[in-house]
Amino acid sequence: MPELPEVETIIRRLKNGAAGQPGVCHQVIQSVQITWPKIIAAPDPASFQEALTGKTIIDAQRRGKYLHFLLDEGHLVGHLRMSGDMRTETRLTPDGTPNPAGPYDRIIFNFSSPHRLVFSNIRKFGRMWYLTTPQELFKRLGPEPLDPQFTAALLIEKLRAHARQIKPLLMDQSFIAGLGNIYTDEALFRAGIHPLRKSDSLSPAEGERLHQSIQEVLRQGILRFGASLDWFYRGGEFQNDFKAYARTGHPCPICNTPIEKIVVGQRGTHFCPHCQKLV
């Protein structure tokens, strides 16, 4: 579920510091604890541990849904997939005893300072990489939807190049990087486009509206610090702004027609059958 706005919120907190925690820049990794080795995608866990020990974090960025830490040598990259979070915390509690790890903490980076960086992941779908260059991961990604280079004209051109259902296409990270199930449903609702429409059937006006609504939901999501859902990733408020997602049976905020839920591309999909017509 962490999509672009959630990952952006997390990386900003890590970079700038939050809740009394310092930012990660200039922190030196003293040791690495791995409690679930399958999180490490590359290299093998032992090499990962060895390579990161002693490295200094230079910067923290986001690309699509990836968390990207530039080191003094090499790059640490993380992907939270479904149910993950990254946070910093103190290594000791106020009374001086070791701060116990949480039950879902999979990778812990102990800093030389009294702090640590934690990769938590309930469902163990998340992945981390230590790479010489992150290009091998990032080269598959489509444009950043909030980048000035991502224009309406570019989106319209890209839509025409495929004859695919619009919803799975928007969620395809090689098409655009950062949209997941929530923000795709919200963007399609705001643009008044049915999730099953074929991408090459959209009019230029619809492409324009879609471009606008994609940027709108992402910007609003970031302003609201992302969406908090269920029991993972708390702290965001965008769930209060949902107009379609997770609102099955509730009245459409525009026309009062009950929101419907269908399955598209193996994903639960919410839309208003009146405002988002198939033909």
Place this chain on the structure above:
DNA sequence: CATCAACCCTGAGAGC
């Protein structure tokens, strides 16, 4: 090329 199913996982919520 487009679509679909399976896989990796856990906890919540429903049903009994």
Place this chain on the structure above:
DNA sequence: TGCTCTCAGGGTTGAT
């Protein structure tokens, strides 16, 4: 109360 079952979902892989 407590068990079993179903579901959710990002991305990858393989089949159709």
